[in-house]
Amino acid sequence: MASAARVTPSTTVQRIITVLTVGFVIGAVTAVAAIAFVEAVLWLNDLLLVSAYAKVQSGLSPLALLVITLAVPIAGGAVVSFIVFRLAPIHRPAGPADAILAVQLQKPMPDTRSGLIVTLGALGSLGVGASVGQYGPMVFLGAVIGGMVEKLRLAVPNVNAIAIACGVAASISAAFNAPIAGLVFAHEAILRHYSMQSFAPVTIASTVGYVVANVLFERAPVFVVQTGVSLKAPEFAVFALMGLLCGAVSILYMRTLLAGARIGGRIKLVPEARGAVAGLVVGLCALWLPEITGLGQYTLRFATIEGAFAASEMAMILVGKIVLTAVCIGMGFVGGVFSPALIIGAMLGGLVWTGLTALGIEGLAAFTVYVISAMMAVTSPVIGAPLTAILIVFELTRSYELSIASMVVVVFSNVVAFRFFGRSLFDIQLLLRGCDLSQGRAEAQLSGLPVRDYAAKQAPIFEVGSGQAAVRAELDAHGWSEGYAVDAEGLFQGYLRIIDLDASSSAPVAEILRPAQLVFDADTSVRDAMRLLEDFVGDAIPIVDHDSQRLVGVVTEAAIVRAYLDIVAKLRSEENAGL
Template identity: 30%
Template sequence: MSNRPSNRQSNRQSTTVNMIYGLRRFLRKDQTLLGILALITGLSVGIMVVGFREGILFFHGLFFGAADERLFLSVLELPWWQILLVPTLGGLVIGLLIHKTLKEARPEGVADVIESFTLRNGRMPFWSGLRAAFINMLSIGVGASVGREGPAVHLGAVLASGISQRLRLAPPLARTLLACGVAAAVSASFNAPIAGALFAGEVVIGHYALKAFAPVVLSSVAGTIMSRAYYGDFPAFTLPAHGTISYLEYPTFILLGVLAGFCATFLLQGIFKTQKLSQKLPLPAWAHPALGGLALGLIALVLPQVLGVGYGATEMALNGQMALWLLLAVLAGKMLAVMISLGLGFGGGIFSPSLMVGAMLGGAYGILMISIFPSLDAGSGGYTLVGMGAVAAATLGAPISTALIIFEMTGDYQLTLGVLLAVVTSTAVTRQIIGRDFFTLQLAQRGLDLKGGYETQVLRALKIADVMEAEPQTIAPNTRLSEVRIRIQKSKAAKLFVVEPDGTLLGTIRLIELGDMAFNDKDDGDKTAADIVRRRPPLVKKDDDLQTAIRKMTDSGESQLAVVKDMESFKFVGTVEHMHVLAAYNRALLASRHEEHDQ
């Protein structure tokens, strides 16, 4: 009888210990840990995005006396000197901040997130990212014609990366958590949880595997919850009522998509041509934003709608409150203002400006179509909405998530087919002309081509030094032809590498160099390897990546290449074969996919 209490106590202790160990095993599972971190990240990013938006409004109130996002209404009441002074002095401060506080001395945004995910396993510098967020906030605050969503995405990614680095997460988990930060930022910015998750999958991750996508969805929902808790559950824009869309109107949406594609192409080309022209200015780089601010102020004296994010003017266009001439004038002015702002070094994104450009284009197009065909049911507001989606999708290169953002921002799904038709058409037109979107163009300017996605980056991450044969058979330049003939018949690739005594590669000898002498020794004479060597063979450097090797093998038609230390010394260090390159790539790709999909 006396042992019963002790037995009960022992059982309780054993149960408690088992529960603790069970909880530890549960938390050790990557997917469980990732789910918890995704929730924390989503909530944190949601709060940060709200703070970012409120910071922009604070600067608008401080510099322009604006009480809400309809900045241009406040600008109309300001003296001309203030309209010129604020963006000019603001640009000067921003230029100095960029060149004094950011490592790369340039604004940061979504392109940096894509680069980090693809090339750096989701690692982003935390404090530099926070400084970039402040610079982006100030840029929009002084009236730069840029967007707030791109900087919000960058801020969300920086926060997620900070968490993963603090916890020392493995690369697959760090990459997924980075995508969680992106999704939460998009969803909190647009009150669009579905679009946030799909944007992360479409633009950053590049796939929708369940193991990666499930935490992204969770984080996106968490970000939306925080945004709705502060701003309420309301659509960003409201549309006037319109009739049921007839199938006869679909050709007009396709035509609008074509125009939107050309418009997006012109906008993108204008931004990057402005950047190139700015490099020729007789001014230091830190002064470029000040010059851009002055030009922006001059435009705003005539068209104040071009300042800032532009959602106030977009709302007016959606509700048919702008005349045709004003829509066209603001369309031209906004495109010029965006080119100046982004081309001359202000920090900010492209999404909001592309929405406004699309709204002006769609609104003007709708007025013209209705004047020709009065029976059209979509109304000018409907065409404005379609134009917004078409220009934004072509600019960002993200048709799926852009279409969903439009639907979730307006709460209007009656124009689903019209928006999708225009989005697909505009994206196709832009890709046909320039082949890239805003983010890949930014990366291309840095010498980065990420078109192939993560699979291509796996190939680029592998170095030739990892797969080359370090001790291949070589021959000296003075080797007699009879010996060359014997050696080449025994070589597995029917190729010999002729190397000087000091290790310098002289060239290669193949059967084609031997010609008739391959099987006929009558004309050997005093000939040596140096007499028939091919002195400029295709080759690669030791520190080149495997993509370079594949490209050179394809161009030359040869399956084996010489490897040199560098192009200056030409010191021969080995050979690399096509089959070894492919085997290394397959191993790395399978290992990567095993980590991501848990197969």
């Protein structure tokens, strides 16, 4: 009753105004920042003669252009690696996975300085033509902007997670001119629930992002497809099979990215040298197959045009994009994985349609249907957001039939990827960092709670030389039926039971010690502790430091269960919170 009394109508109104204002402000700021990011990339592409148009307009000799094509990404790779691995306090790249981690485990985002420096590294990577995406950095930038709300210490439950989701939604909305997709992506991939407390401000942020990008700045969509789509029932079987193929290619892409990161980490070179090597590879690819370098915006637009690429060219772009993106991200460039996945999927869809027509199959849907469907089917398992992918198709094309075709391909692709890889590339990246989200938010949060934080404040710990009578009296006074013994150096020796103690004896407890049934390491998580407690019977479990073997404390079974119940109650409250 006391808790309910504190939440007065005026407090409720203040909270509503606060969260809606947060959504509006973050939406506007993120949209402007995202647009500025994209414009800065394009400006750098022209300034550094990365874009084909800038090269043509430069009037330089072929030899000079060759030198520039090689030198710019080499120097850029070294500079980006220096910026990210030397100047950023976190000394590593960051991206959407960090936003997911912050929201799911209720932790702060990387500090603002690290976030801005990493974003600057992504800007440099894209500016010199690295094969990385722009949407990952934009999402991360939106999350960083949202994460700044934590410093305001607003008196609203879950406001930090909501603010991060607002930044993410606004960045997607501004990037794709797709406010519904931005809204759904924030809930589907970042928050992973649909409480009204978060739904309202995230909706406002996504809408404001769309208005800023589409009305104030008149940004053009990533790609525009306007075509009449006629689908026949038998073709849905083809879409299902193509979905399975897209899932396999998506898994190949993600596993190649992870392999590139592993190999890059094993190369014994300073970060600047690794970045320069990656830049050299980018430069050579720009001379051989420029379609696989840089943002790929023109490659993506031409991909929707039948006949723009021959089948052999589409196959080379598909394979080349996978390999080059893995090299760039694994060797020191910073950027997203969404844009490359779009190109890979577009090439795959074009190859499927070309192959089917070569086999003499007639009555197929338009070329663009296969390209767009495969594009989203390859991309959606990477980001773990199938609904977002379908909505992007609908919002960009306004075609119900094309959205239905994409839905079938996306669903089958995600079934394959989820079964043989995982929910998303971001979840696997977090798993490699020790955060397993596959069993849900509660399990993940419990995995981050060490049992030592729940140790009893007044534990019955005695030295092995203590007399039995004194120990018996102490246990009786505090209501414990067991005690725990250490030597003079604090090393754990075993436990004793009150029924074994002689109330009239001064003999040391060392004579009646028993080996512990169960011992927790100081870093054992509450999640692991609950599993280990399945067959345990007793008052408490000793916590022993693995290295020193010193007794840190003891934790009761009730304390561990209470920690679990507290986490579950907190998450249920968040997921069902209203305004």
